[in-house]
Amino acid sequence: MLEKMSRDRVKGFLRAEGRKIVNGEGEEILLSGWGLGNWLLCEGYMWLSGSGSRFERPRRIEQVVREVAGSQYAARFWKQFRENYITEADIARMAEQGYNSLRIPMNWRVLMEDEPGIAFKEDGFALIDRCLDWCEKHRVYAILDLHGAPGGQTGANIDDCVDDVPRLFLDEDSWHKGIELWKELARRYKDRWIVGGYDLLNEPLHTPNPESNVDYLLPKLVEFYEEVIAEIRRIDTRHMFSIEGYHWASDPSVFFKKYDDNMVIHFHRYGCVPSQESYQEFLDAGERIDAPLWLGETGENCPEWYAAMYPMAASLGFGYNVWPWKKMACTNSPYSVKKPKDWDLLIGYTHGGPRPSYQQAQAMLDEYLENMKLENCDYNPRVDASVLRLPGCRVRGTDFDTVPGKGVSYSGLRRESNIYHYKVDSGMRIRPATDAPVVRRHAFDSGWDGLTLEMQAGEFAAYAIYRVYEGCPLTLEVRALEDAVATILQDGKPLAQVHIPAGDAIEPLRAAALQQAQESRVTVRVDQGVIQLDAVAFGEPAR
Numbered sequence: 396m397l398e399k400m401s402r403d404r405v406k407g408f409l410r411a412e413g414r415k416i417v418n419g420e421g422e423e424i425l426l427s428g429w430g431l432g433n434w435l436l437c438e439g440y441m442w443l444s445g446s447g448s449r450f451e452r453p454r455r456i457e458q459v460v461r462e463v464a465g466s467q468y469a470a471r472f473w474k475q476f477r478e479n480y481i482t483e484a485d486i487a488r489m490a491e492q493g494y495n496s497l498r499i500p501m502n503w504r505v506l507m508e509d510e511p512g513i514a515f516k517e518d519g520f521a522l523i524d525r526c527l528d529w530c531e532k533h534r535v536y537a538i539l540d541l542h543g544a545p546g547g548q549t550g551a552n553i554d555d556c557v558d559d560v561p562r563l564f565l566d567e568d569s570w571h572k573g574i575e576l577w578k579e580l581a582r583r584y585k586d587r588w589i590v591g592g593y594d595l596l597n598e599p600l601h602t603p604n605p606e607s608n609v610d611y612l613l614p615k616l617v618e619f620y621e622e623v624i625a626e627i628r629r630i631d632t633r634h635m636f637s638i639e640g641y642h643w644a645s646d647p648s649v650f651f652k653k654y655d656d657n658m659v660i661h662f663h664r665y666g667c668v669p670s671q672e673s674y675q676e677f678l679d680a681g682e683r684i685d686a687p688l689w690l691g692e693t694g695e696n697c698p699e700w701y702a703a704m705y706p707m708a709a710s711l712g713f714g715y716n717v718w719p720w721k722k723m724a725c726t727n728s729p730y731s732v733k734k735p736k737d738w739d740l741l742i743g744y745t746h747g748g749p750r751p752s753y754q755q756a757q758a759m760l761d762e763y764l765e766n767m768k769l770e771n772c773d774y775n776p777r778v779d780a781s782v783l784r785l786p787g788c789r790v791r792g793t794d795f796d797t798v799p800g801k802g803v804s805y806s807g808l809r810r811e812s813n814i815y816h817y818k819v820d821s822g823m824r825i826r827p828a829t830d831a832p833v834v835r836r837h838a839f840d841s842g843w844d845g846l847t848l849e850m851q852a853g854e855f856a857a858y859a860i861y862r863v864y865e866g867c868p869l870t871l872e873v874r875a876l877e878d879a880v881a882t883i884l885q886d887g888k889p890l891a892q893v894h895i896p897a898g899d900a901i902e903p904l905r906a907a908a909l910q911q912a913q914e915s916r917v918t919v920r921v922d923q924g925v926i927q928l929d930a931v932a933f934g935e936p937a938r
Contacts, residue, residue: 879924
């Protein structure tokens, strides 16, 4: 699998070939990387805006910056913001960490004038040009993502729309601007192979809610795809299209046909239980129209969720792009931007509090401009270790390998009626770890990490791990319901046998030292007794 994800395969135009994405030499590639969120389309939560703030989309963030810091300062700020937020150092670091691709979310207002007629902004295209040069230098594919289309394609803050209505599909001027923007992108980048594909619309048409239901616009979404693809193909016959379903790219209904022979089915997953069931409807869609898949946006969860979701995606034959590369004061993106001094005054103002002075606002925004540079950010190594399943990650016991199926992790037992409804087809017993009710800690918490894997004599579970160094410690977080003995195997070779006395508490047990390997599978086999395995930790904890 590592070979398919290698940056050595970043060469030539990407294209869809059956169910696979291949490079210019016909080699299969699994895309892995991060989205450059907040750079060309700001989202308030990455500025710690909080719910209910008037600071949640670009045009409103821009307005607040003008209010608190003045128009002249605001003009300078946004120019420097674009210069500082993503630099060559960010692209080089992605490459060093082993990723082979990235996604550039674009707001149309960065590239076009929000005025009558069609007028393009050269300074906006220059930012993309420069980023593509860095990508080419460091061998990282870039997918161009129209994250905020003219008028808005979603009807929410994420598309920078004016009034939470997806006016791309309603207003003639917005529709025309959307088509012309993609034609211009195709004209400029038709010969650049480092552009991995054209992501035509991000998360079109939000799911129905009590205030709004825009499902009636689904035929217009299909019509837009058909028209924009036809227009682009008159200019550019080589680039791959990335086509997203509606309802935040989570519903595959639009994939009743192939829109182009060179297209990938692009879908998003947040807050789901990390199992193949969460991917199945898109696997079915790919088989139905004979097209490859790409998990083009996902993330905003805990590292253990990453360690479950993304290696599983790769084992199922498709790549992923995690969201986002950096944001303020976080632990679940690779890089965390330090919160500037007095930042809470700015956020408080957007919630109705007193306005900070011009001097205070300019000082905190100046600090933000410095803090966002990669060299000034805090690195969260556990995130990369988890996404790529490297030493330093912690894998929940329930997230054993299920592909290719029996013989990898299998109990051999008949299914029981009280098995938790998660990976039921594996035959494994998965139960709540405690009797306490599940408490959701964040918006995308599915409660799955309150489960444990129960195994008895004769049962085993296997876990993939990559780039293992010699002597890498393996720690089990385990309890024995009765005195137990377990054997640890690496790629089928026994490494150690551990004795686990019966007890009520989960205990960390240093079980074995692993041998060096690029790709490996570690198996926990129960020889005697009954255990509940909460987690498997590889290497020293990444902090």
